[in-house]
Amino acid sequence: xxxxxxxxxxxFFCITTTFAQNINLSNVEIPNILDKRSDRIITHKGYxxxxxxxxxxxxxxxxxxxxxxxxxxxxxxxxxxxxPMVPKNATxxxxxxxxxxxxxxxxxxxxxxxxxEQAMKESFYLSNICPQNPNLNGGVWKDLEExxxxxxxxxxxxxxxxxxxxxxxxxxxxxxxxxxPQAFFKVLLQxxxxxxxxxxxxxxxxxxxxxxxxxxxxxxxxxxxxxxDFFPNLPDNIERxxxxxxxxxxWTIKKQ
Numbered sequence: 536x537x538x539x540x541x542x543x544x545x546x547f548f549c550i551t552t553t554f555a556q557n558i559n560l561s562n563v564e565i566p567n568i569l570d571k572r573s574d575r576i577i578t579h580k581g582y583x584x585x586x587x588x589x590x591x592x593x594x595x596x597x598x599x600x601x602x603x604x605x606x607x608x609x610x611x612x613x614x615x616x617x618x619p620m621v622p623k624n625a626t627x628x629x630x631x632x633x634x635x636x637x638x639x640x641x642x643x644x645x646x647x648x649x650x651x652e653q654a655m656k657e658s659f660y661l662s663n664i665c666p667q668n669p670n671l672n673g674g675v676w677k678d679l680e681e682x683x684x685x686x687x688x689x690x691x692x693x694x695x696x697x698x699x700x701x702x703x704x705x706x707x708x709x710x711x712x713x714x715x716p717q718a719f720f721k722v723l724l725q726x727x728x729x730x731x732x733x734x735x736x737x738x739x740x741x742x743x744x745x746x747x748x749x750x751x752x753x754x755x756x757x758x759x760x761x762x763x764d765f766f767p768n769l770p771d772n773i774e775r776x777x778x779x780x781x782x783x784x785x786w787t788i789k790k791q
Contacts, residue, residue, distance in 0.1 A: 560726060564597040564694035567764040577620045577662060581654030582643040584662050585698075586618070588625040590714040592665045595698035595763060596642035600687040607650030615639055618662035627661045631709025640667025640719075642697050644680045665699045666708055666715045670742035678747065679721060679736060685788045690725050696765055697721040700737070716740050720757050722765045724777070725785065731769065731777040732785040751786075754778035 565583060568574050573588040582598035617626040632639050642663050648654040657663075667676070687693045699716030706715045722735040735757035736750045754765050755778050766774060 560692075560694065560724075563724065563766050563768045564599060564696055565768065566595050566597060566696050567767045568594055569762045569764055575621075577618065579654070579657040579660070580651060581648045581657060582663065584618075584642075586621055586625075586662045587714075588622075590699075590701060590704060591625065591627040591631075591661075591711055592714055592716070593642055593662055593698050595696055596663055597694075597696040598643055598647070599692060599694055600647050600683065601692045602688050602690075604647070604650040605684045605688050607648075609649040609652050609655045611645050611649075612655050612659050614656070615659045615661060615664065618660035621662055627664070627709065627711050627713045629661070631711050631713045632666065633709075635666065635708040636669075637666035637708060637715060638669045638672040639664045640672045640676070642699075643695075646680065647684065647695075665719070666713060666740075667719070668740050668742055671719075671738060671740060674742075675744055675747070675750070676719065676738055679738075679750075682747065682788065683721075683723065686723070686725070686786065689788065690727065692725070694724040694766070695721065698761075698763075699740075700761055720761055722754055722757055723786070724766055727785065731773055732782055733766065733777045734781050734783075734786050735765075748783070751781060751783070753781050 574594060575586045575588060577584050577586055582596050584596045585594040587594050615629050617628060643658055645655060645658045648658040683693055683695060698720060700718040700720055701714055702717045704714050707713055708715060718737055718739045720737050724733045733754045735752050735754045737757060738750050758765060
């Protein structure tokens with residue numbers, strides 16, 4: 536009986552390990568919104584966006600970043616313009632941001648899209664942009680973006696989903712009433728030796744500079760705050776295990 540039990544346990548371990556090593560990560564980065572907000576899915580070359588017609592900003596932006604994409608050399612575009620796939624009556628314009636005191640903050644960073652001219656151009660669509668505190672945009676948010684590129688270089692591939700957190704849609708800028716978020720989230724996923732690891736971050740939309748670990752949390756915690764289900768296409772047993780805690784050792788940049 537003991538031999539049979541040991542055999543069954545070994546068989547179960549082999550099956551689950553093999554299953555984990557054969558996870559299909561195609562489109563795993565695409566989140567699922569759990570409430571009734573406006574939600575138009577638009578796919579561009581370098582990223583997918585859930586656009587909110589009411590807020591004039593994205594609900595989320597998701598993409599895969601690989602080591603070879605990080606090495607791209609396409610120059611920065613700097614030509615912000617409305618997304619041609621968003622109706623004119625539902626888009627922000629560059630004029631909305633003028634003299635507002637808020638930066639045009641990228642969700643999918645331009646520096647993550649330097650692998651392709653079209654991807655670079657589309658990263659400046661206003662469907663990928665939110666009003667962002669200038670100190671945040673050029674400070675700790677930028678630090679996190681650079682950390683993600685370093686991770687992609689070292690790990691080979693990182694799945695990314697990020698976006699605004701809106702608790703009060705009454706604070707707006709410009710003629711088109713572009714909503715100013717209260718905070719921003721970013722969630723990351725990597726696969727290593729057949730195991731899935733995740734981490735989340737939330738930054739208030741204000742000035743400040745604290746250690747990156749201060750903003751880190753589990754995916755489960757980010758989901759409760761955002762009302763968004765991240766990485767929903769993972770098998771349920773793997774998603775539950777990967778999202779309820781953070782192994783910080785898997786998200787540390789290795790010094791060269």
